[in-house]
Amino acid sequence: MKKQSVWQDSMLRDNETIATAVELFAGTGGLALGIEKAQFTTQALIEIDVDAASTLRQNRPAWNIICDDIANVSKQNLVELFNMPVGELDLLSGGAPCQSFSYAGKRLGLEDARGTLFYHFAIFLKKLQPKTFLFENVRGLLTHNNGRTYETILDIFSQEGYVIQKKVLNAWDYGVAQKRERLITVGIRKDLTEKIKVKFPEPYEYRPVLRDVLQNVPQSEGAYYSEHKRKVFELVPPGGYWRDIPESIAKEYMKSCWDMGGGRTGILRRMSFDEPSLTVLTSPSQKQTERCHPLEARPFSVRENARIQGFPDDWLFCGSVTSQYRQVGNAVPVNLAFEIAKEIHKGIRGAECKN
Numbered sequence: 001m002k003k004q005s006v007w008q009d010s011m012l013r014d015n016e017t018i019a020t021a022v023e024l025f026a027g028t029g030g031l032a033l034g035i036e037k038a039q040f041t042t043q044a045l046i047e048i049d050v051d052a053a054s055t056l057r058q059n060r061p062a063w064n065i066i067c068d069d070i071a072n073v074s075k076q077n078l079v080e081l082f083n084m085p086v087g088e089l090d091l092l093s094g095g096a097p098c099q100s101f102s103y104a105g106k107r108l109g110l111e112d113a114r115g116t117l118f119y120h121f122a123i124f125l126k127k128l129q130p131k132t133f134l135f136e137n138v139r140g141l142l143t144h145n146n147g148r149t150y151e152t153i154l155d156i157f158s159q160e161g162y163v164i165q166k167k168v169l170n171a172w173d174y175g176v177a178q179k180r181e182r183l184i185t186v187g188i189r190k191d192l193t194e195k196i197k198v199k200f201p202e203p204y205e206y207r208p209v210l211r212d213v214l215q216n217v218p219q220s221e222g223a224y225y226s227e228h229k230r231k232v233f234e235l236v237p238p239g240g241y242w243r244d245i246p247e248s249i250a251k252e253y254m255k256s257c258w259d260m261g262g263g264r265t266g267i268l269r270r271m272s273f274d275e276p277s278l279t280v281l282t283s284p285s286q287k288q289t290e291r292c293h294p295l296e297a298r299p300f301s302v303r304e305n306a307r308i309q310g311f312p313d314d315w316l317f318c319g320s321v322t323s324q325y326r327q328v329g330n331a332v333p334v335n336l337a338f339e340i341a342k343e344i345h346k347g348i349r350g351a352e353c354k355n
Contacts, residue, residue, distance in 0.1 A: 019348050022082060022128070024070060024094030024121055028052045028317065028327035029059065030309060031093060031136065034337025038345045040091060043082050046073050051319030052327050058316050074120040078127045087189075089130035090348050091341070095137045095332070096121050100145045109159045112152050125160050131192055132344050133157075135185040136332055139168050142183060153185075162187035165198060169340070171333040173203035177213045178277040178308050180333055184340055188347070198347040201339035210294065211273040213307045221321045222301030223284035229253075232268065233297040239272035241265050241290075257288065266290060277308045282329035283322075302328060310334030 019040045023032050026045035036042060044064040047053045053067035066073060079086055096117035110126070113119040125133060135157075141150050157164050164187050171180040188196050225233060232253050235245040242250040242264065251258050254267060270292040271277060277300075278291055284299035293300055300308070302317060302324045310333050317324040 019090035019345055020084070020088070021091040021093060022046075022089060022124070022130075024092070024124060025096055025117070026052070026056060026065075026094070027330050027332075028055045029315070030311065030331030030334050031095075031134075031337045032056070032063075033311070033315070033334045034332070034339075035091070035093060035134075035341040037334075037338045038341035040341060040345065043084065043089070046070055049327075051323040054318035055316070055327060058318055059314075070117065070120040074123040074127075078124060082128075084128070086127075087129045087131070089128050091132050091134060091344060092121075092124055092128060092130040093134040093136075093341075094121055095135060098138065098141050098144045098149060100149060110156055113156060118153060122156050122160065125157075125162070125187075129161070129189065131189055131348060132196065132198070133162065133187040134340060134344060135187070136337075136340075137183045137185075139181045139183050142168070150183075157185070157187050161190050163190055163193050165200070167200050169200065169336060171336040172207050172276050174201060174333075174339045175204055175208060175335040176276075176308075176310055176333040177208040177210055178280060178333060180279045180336075182332065182336065186340070186344065195350070196347040197350060198344050201343050207276065209274055209276055210271060210308070214273065214304060217301070217304050217307055218313050220301045220303030220306075221324070222304075223299050223321065223325070225285065225298060229285075230297045233270060233292050236268055236270040236292065238270055238294045239275060240270055242268040264288065268292075270294065280305050280308055280329050282326040284325050305329065310336075 020043050021035050021040040022043050023045045026032055026047040032042060032045055042063050044066055045056060046066045046068065047056065048067065048069050050067060053065050056063060056065045099116040099118065110122055113122055121135065144150065154164055164185060166183065166185045168181055169184050171178050186198055188198060232249060235249065237244055242254060257264060257267060266289040267287060269290040271294050273294045281289060291300060302321065305328045306315065309328055309331050317327055
């Protein structure tokens with residue numbers, strides 16, 4: 001029998017009402033873990049990536065993981081698939097990648113989104129009519145296609161019968177040792193707005209740094225720099241970047257990037273234990289967005305990135321090292337997800353008390 005984790009122990013000590021959730025574009029489980037800890041029981045998670053779906057199954061064998069294209073699933077009778085009457089689901093969650101919508105002179109609502117991944121999120125919303133939804137995305141969605149993409153998304157949410165609250169939240173404000181901003185959109189079904197009230201979480205007083213999360217990290221696989229790159233990084237002090245090494249060496253390393261404008265502060269960037277991580281990326285080594293380990297001339301390992309994202313140490317990742325880095329980098333920071341989901345659950349509990 002698999003040993004119950006400290007994560008599950010802390011979750012199960014609270015005997016609050018369990019609410020139901022379905023998650024789309026589930027990835028490797030960062031959002032789902034936070035929602036689970038906020039006392040939701042997950043009815044199903046849809047994820048197309050085989051490795052990410054395997055990760056979910058490995059860690060939560062009781063979860064209903066559907067590894068399929070969202071376009072195939074959204075065509076089905078979702079009420080029968082999830083054995084849940086229309087309007088009974090408490091929370092639909094997920095975040096579709098940014099894609100431009102078509103415009104035909106006037107807004108057509110859901111038809112504007114056809115051909116995009118968001119379309120299928122909206123179809124789930126239309127068919128299941130959950131009490132609430134959580135749609136998370138990158139901050140850049142606000143300005144994508146001159147703001148028209150997000151404007152159309154909000155129009156569709158409204159047409160499907162939801163009142164919207166939106167805010168950009170930084171994971172660093174919520175117990176995550178990482179500067180990572182996410183655009184959070186919360187919807188409440190219009191017939192429930194008098195009963196369900198949701199607030200965005202208040203920032204923590206203390207914002208953690210890498211020293212708080214990178215102590216005694218379990219060994220794991222990880223990438224390494226080439227010998228040349230390693231020697232260059234050994235010259236960079238913790239918290240420093242290319243300007244902190246001899247100009248001749250920096251110029252040779254940067255090549256054409258040397259003549260680019262801007263601060264280029266991501267090049268040869270070495271993190272410090274006294275600062276939060278920059279956004280954890282899907283690749284361990286990208287020339288203009290480096291995140292070198294504070295003490296060793298190497299990228300963070302998969303397990304270190306997972307710690308920064310807030311995954312418990314017994315959350316195992318499947319697939320190649322490249323795939324594991326991608327899974328962790330694409331995830332929603334777990335504690336950010338928890339704080340948002342906790343506020344949604346409070347709102348749902350409040351509605352139950354009013355019945």
